[in-house]
Amino acid sequence: MDISLLRSIRAQFPILSSQIHGRELVYLDNAATTQKPLTVIESIDSYYRGCNANIHRGTYLLAAKATEMYENVRKQVQGFIGARKSEEVVFTRGTTESINLVAASFAKRFFSGNDEVICTGMEHHSNIVPWQLAGATMRVIPFNDSGVLDLDAYQDLFNKNTRIVAICHVSNTLGTVNPIAEMIAIAHQHGVPVLIDGAQAVAHTKVDVSALDCDFYCFSGHKMYGPMGVGVMYGREQLLNQIPPYQGGGEMIENVTFEHTTYNALPYKFEAGTPSVGDVVGLGKAVEFIQSIGIDTIAKHENHLLETATRGLNAIPDAKIFGTADGKAAVLSFLIGSAHPYDVGTLLDQLGIAVRTGHHCTQPVMDRYGIPGTVRASFAVYNTEEDVAAFLSALERVLPMLG
Numbered sequence: 001m002d003i004s005l006l007r008s009i010r011a012q013f014p015i016l017s018s019q020i021h022g023r024e025l026v027y028l029d030n031a032a033t034t035q036k037p038l039t040v041i042e043s044i045d046s047y048y049r050g051c052n053a054n055i056h057r058g059t060y061l062l063a064a065k066a067t068e069m070y071e072n073v074r075k076q077v078q079g080f081i082g083a084r085k086s087e088e089v090v091f092t093r094g095t096t097e098s099i100n101l102v103a104a105s106f107a108k109r110f111f112s113g114n115d116e117v118i119c120t121g122m123e124h125h126s127n128i129v130p131w132q133l134a135g136a137t138m139r140v141i142p143f144n145d146s147g148v149l150d151l152d153a154y155q156d157l158f159n160k161n162t163r164i165v166a167i168c169h170v171s172n173t174l175g176t177v178n179p180i181a182e183m184i185a186i187a188h189q190h191g192v193p194v195l196i197d198g199a200q201a202v203a204h205t206k207v208d209v210s211a212l213d214c215d216f217y218c219f220s221g222h223k224m225y226g227p228m229g230v231g232v233m234y235g236r237e238q239l240l241n242q243i244p245p246y247q248g249g250g251e252m253i254e255n256v257t258f259e260h261t262t263y264n265a266l267p268y269k270f271e272a273g274t275p276s277v278g279d280v281v282g283l284g285k286a287v288e289f290i291q292s293i294g295i296d297t298i299a300k301h302e303n304h305l306l307e308t309a310t311r312g313l314n315a316i317p318d319a320k321i322f323g324t325a326d327g328k329a330a331v332l333s334f335l336i337g338s339a340h341p342y343d344v345g346t347l348l349d350q351l352g353i354a355v356r357t358g359h360h361c362t363q364p365v366m367d368r369y370g371i372p373g374t375v376r377a378s379f380a381v382y383n384t385e386e387d388v389a390a391f392l393s394a395l396e397r398v399l400p401m402l403g
């Protein structure tokens, strides 16, 4: 990326100039959450200073203004993910709530006992547990040592009990970008709908839900430069009309009596209660931020950093990378010899490098490799070659301490 563009991007993130243990922060935990640009931070501030009112219900100007801001972001998100209608965009608290919503509502409508959900072996817990809570048996697509799914095994998992395929677009632990277009087409040949967990995808790769032809697509604002506490559940209109509401309360109703309640139209049927309006406004600014740079420019930059970091890591004796699929996203999970990932992470923190350690909410991935966890460095658009160099040299420095 052009250095002046990168500088201007970094200047938009106040936290990047902060000091950690007396050193400049090198933030490499972007798969957990990205930092927020000023436009996002300031939009939330100015919403609460000048526009705060509860939406949809007010007759006064401020409420109308807040409602307009909220609904405009829905249209923005619609364009961002290529949904056919803004009614197909439901605001939630994040990916986790989006998947819980679909799992609970879909199960109520379509589960009948002996229900199976096909997922990959690299799912985040939030795309496993909601389905288990809904009563499903998980049927799991295995992956090879590089982190590539076995699509022949996938084909063999379909049977008369298969109700839905629920798979991640990009693995938060291995970085694998799964061939979801092909996998969606296969599921549809079996007459089975598909939910995509896009938590790790939307900020790093172009997503077009209409071209993908997926039935549900879930993601979080906070992993795409937006605020925490807001996310999206995209659903195909026809399916959203078939499944019942997830939560009951204000806004999701058409008419309530003590005997019988009828529900509001899409998308309000799935948005019970007062939403996090200020955060939705911030999400709109996050979408603008990504679009202002361009997702292709972002992906190219992150891939360059990933390649540099991978080369450096491979040069360290005893370093082992987990997830080496072709075309993977900028997530680098690794171990060094028998050092505990937590020790590596703690020592790196002392040198100002923020990485994540542990199972990354993907315990089945750890079981697959027979390891307790990994150290994970993950990159975003504001990371630099200097960040990668600082990360690698910090690793060199901590190596002797790892025994």
Ligand code: PMP
Pocket: 031, 032, 093, 094, 095, 096, 097, 124, 126, 127, 168, 170, 171, 172, 197, 199, 200, 220, 361
């Ligand atoms: N799925 C994946 C692939 C993720 O990486 C994450 C966050 N680590 C989630 C789901 C859950 O997202 P959230 O915590 O924002 O709901």
